[in-house]
Amino acid sequence: MAQFPAFPLWTDAYLADTGHLTTIEHGAYMLLLMTMWRSGGSLPNDDKQLARYARMTAAQWARIKPTMMPFFRASPDSITQGRLTDELVAVRQKRAKQSDNARAKWRKNRDIRHADAYATDPHSHIPNGCHLDASQTLNLKEEDKSSSLLSETGSDRQRKSKSPARYSEAFEAFWEVYPRTPNMSKSKAMDGWKKLTEDERTACHRAVPAYKAFLASKPDHPTMHATTFINERRFEGFVASGDPTSTAVDDARWMTRLNYARTSRIWDFARWGPCPGSDGCLVPASLLQAGDGDGWTKYEVAA
Incomplete structure (x- = not known):
């Protein structure tokens, strides 16, 4: 399984x-x-x-x-695949947390059972030759109750009492102009936004007008979720040529794209901008080789 x-x-x-x-x-x-x-x-x-x-x-x-x-x-x-990797990490973390909580609960219940057995059995013997009286048993149960409030139950209550998510001013500005649909999750988009650098956030915001123009040119094209636009870095393909924020893509990422294109002879125009050899190409000139872009198919990935 x-x-x-x-x-x-x-x-x-x-x-x-x-x-x-x-x-x-x-x-x-x-x-x-x-x-x-x-x-x-x-x-x-x-x-x-x-x-x-x-x-x-x-x-x-x-x-x-x-x-x-x-x-x-x-x-x-x-x-x-980026989203699948993120979900797999989240599931593993949740599984580990549930396992830890189950072990903690089992240990707590075991200790309570042992304490009750000593308190009610007059023939039981505790190391050091002493028994728990009623007040000690009560104190033990109160301590267990207090401990549980600090562990499982307490953590649950603390989570429920959290205040609503607060969004940064920069994210609010992006969210205001992004072409949203009713099923978009603002909080999930914010989670991805937090992982971007300041330069990347600026690039993401400045890419929105170009993306809206792309949608206007294709009326039947579905609007991509803002979370996808951010997490999968789709905004990179819509950063205007010459925009200083286009440097948010480092050389290592460009080399990964170039190696893929040289093998497949396909260039992801919608995400990476104009193909090498075309006007407005965003790839640093120092990374290009002779013949890059010749005969490559300009493939536009759907948003």
């Missing part, structure tokens, strides 16, 4: 990200995600294996691979 058989699916974000997929591509993508979940968060970066996981022939996989791979983060040996 898989370690985490329940695979969480955020339907609003999924549908917003995959509006361009065909029915067959939806099936392949879901099979890859579920297999990745059961495998601990990654799959081998091997076309033969990926075709098998997607229940496809090698030829079928080759046809849809350009559409599938931009959803994943690829290394020479494996592929991962």
Whole structure:
């Protein structure tokens, strides 16, 4: 049995990200995600294996691979998916916390049972030759009660009494201009916002007008969830050429993109900006090689 058989699916974000997929591509993508979940968060970066996981022939996989791979983060040996990795970490942390709470509760109940047995059995013998009288038993139970308030029950009450989430002024400004839909979670978007650097937050905010213009040019295109726009760094593809915040993408990330493009001959135009060799290319010139961009397909990932 898989370690985490329940695979969480955020339907609003999924549908917003995959509006361009065909029915067959939806099936392949879901099979890859579920297999990745059961495998601990990654799959081998091997076309033969990926075709098998997607229940496809090698030829079928080759046809849809350009559409599938931009959803994943690829290394020479494996592929991962950002949202799935985050959910897997959260599930593991929750599982560990529940296990710790269960052990603490078992130890507390064991100590109470032992104390009650000594207090009610006149023939029981406690080391040092003394018995617990009624007042000592009462004190012990009161201490256990106090301890429980500080551990499990107390922590639950403390969580319930937390004040509502407070949003920073910068995030409120971003949220105000972002093209929202009723099912967007503001608090989840804020969680992702906190992980960005100051430069990245500025880039994210400044990318919104370009993204809104993109949506205006494609009336039937679904609006991506603000959480996806932030967490998966989709804003990077909409940072205007020449904007100083475009430097938020470091050289290592650009090299990862270039290596993928040189192998697949596909450039993710919507997220990475103009292709190498095109006007407005955001890739640092020092990282480019002769021939970069020649014959590459400019593929726009769906928002």
